[in-house]
Amino acid sequence: MNWIxxxxxxxxxxxxxxxxxxxxxxxxxxKRTIQVFPLIGLFQGMIYSFLLYKLVEYTxxxxxxSAFLLWLATILVxxxxxxxxxxxxxxxxxSYRDREKRLEIMKDPRTGAFGVLSIIVLLSCRFLxxxxxxxxxHLSSFLLIAxxxxxxxxxxxxxxxxxxxxxxxxLAYLFQQAGTKNSLWIYPLFIVAVLLLFPVTGWVFxxxxxxxxxASWKVKSWFGGITGDILGATVEGTExxxxxTVWLWHYFAMx
Numbered sequence: 001m002n003w004i005x006x007x008x009x010x011x012x013x014x015x016x017x018x019x020x021x022x023x024x025x026x027x028x029x030x031k032r033t034i035q036v037f038p039l040i041g042l043f044q045g046m047i048y049s050f051l052l053y054k055l056v057e058y059t060x061x062x063x064x065x066s067a068f069l070l071w072l073a074t075i076l077v078x079x080x081x082x083x084x085x086x087x088x089x090x091x092x093x094x095s096y097r098d099r100e101k102r103l104e105i106m107k108d109p110r111t112g113a114f115g116v117l118s119i120i121v122l123l124s125c126r127f128l129x130x131x132x133x134x135x136x137x138h139l140s141s142f143l144l145i146a147x148x149x150x151x152x153x154x155x156x157x158x159x160x161x162x163x164x165x166x167x168x169x170x171l172a173y174l175f176q177q178a179g180t181k182n183s184l185w186i187y188p189l190f191i192v193a194v195l196l197l198f199p200v201t202g203w204v205f206x207x208x209x210x211x212x213x214x215a216s217w218k219v220k221s222w223f224g225g226i227t228g229d230i231l232g233a234t235v236e237g238t239e240x241x242x243x244x245t246v247w248l249w250h251y252f253a254m255x
Contacts, residue, residue: 085232
């Protein structure tokens with residue numbers, strides 16, 4: 001039962017999917033939520049793939065229209081929760097100040113020029129990748145799209161529990177207190193299951209692994225650890241690289 005509750009808590013926190021039921025936000029339930037991060041991501045990915053399949057196969061919409069609706073879905077399904085972290089982290093990073101000042105900038109509710117520019121670049125690149133993927137859509141495309149948020153959430157959970165917190169407060173710290181590195185034992189099982197069932201996703205996994213190595217190294221040097229905003233930025237950055245990977249796969253693997 002805690003696994004199901006953990007999954008629903010995750011949907012409440014990280015998506016805009018309406019879950020009206022209230023759940024206890026204690027360490028036991030938050031630990032389960034962390035452990036089912038990949039399943040939450042896979043659920044999101046299945047929504048994206050299903051939507052694209054319906055648009056391509058059952059509507060007269062152009063590739064541009066289909067790509068736009070899928071692009072919009074990636075924002076609406078999550079409610080933009082991670083985009084906010086991307087904006088705040090970009091403002092902080094591009095200030096080129098010391099760690100303490102960067103953390104202060106992230107707490108500032110105002111959005112600076114670098115935050116605006118960074119979100120434009122991120123969403124523009126995502127739209128480009130989605131559009132070109134839709135022009136060469138085949139069966140593997142739907143599978144690869146489905147695992148993008150799956151691996152993105154794996155990176156989120158792994159960074160959460162393997163990189164120290166930059167401050168003793170906030171959403172990331174709340175989740176971090178509920179789990180340990182040992183809580184991640186189930187992630188390799190999810191990964192192996194996906195790779196065995198669908199070997200083509202290995203390319204996406206390799207890209208996600210590179211993102212983890214980069215994020216765990218740079219987050220500590222740039223910010224001294226994670227915050228909720230840093231975690232959100234990590235998810236958005238990782239998923240952008242995974243969209244890029246799928247886009248390149250369509251060009252070079254499919255010819």
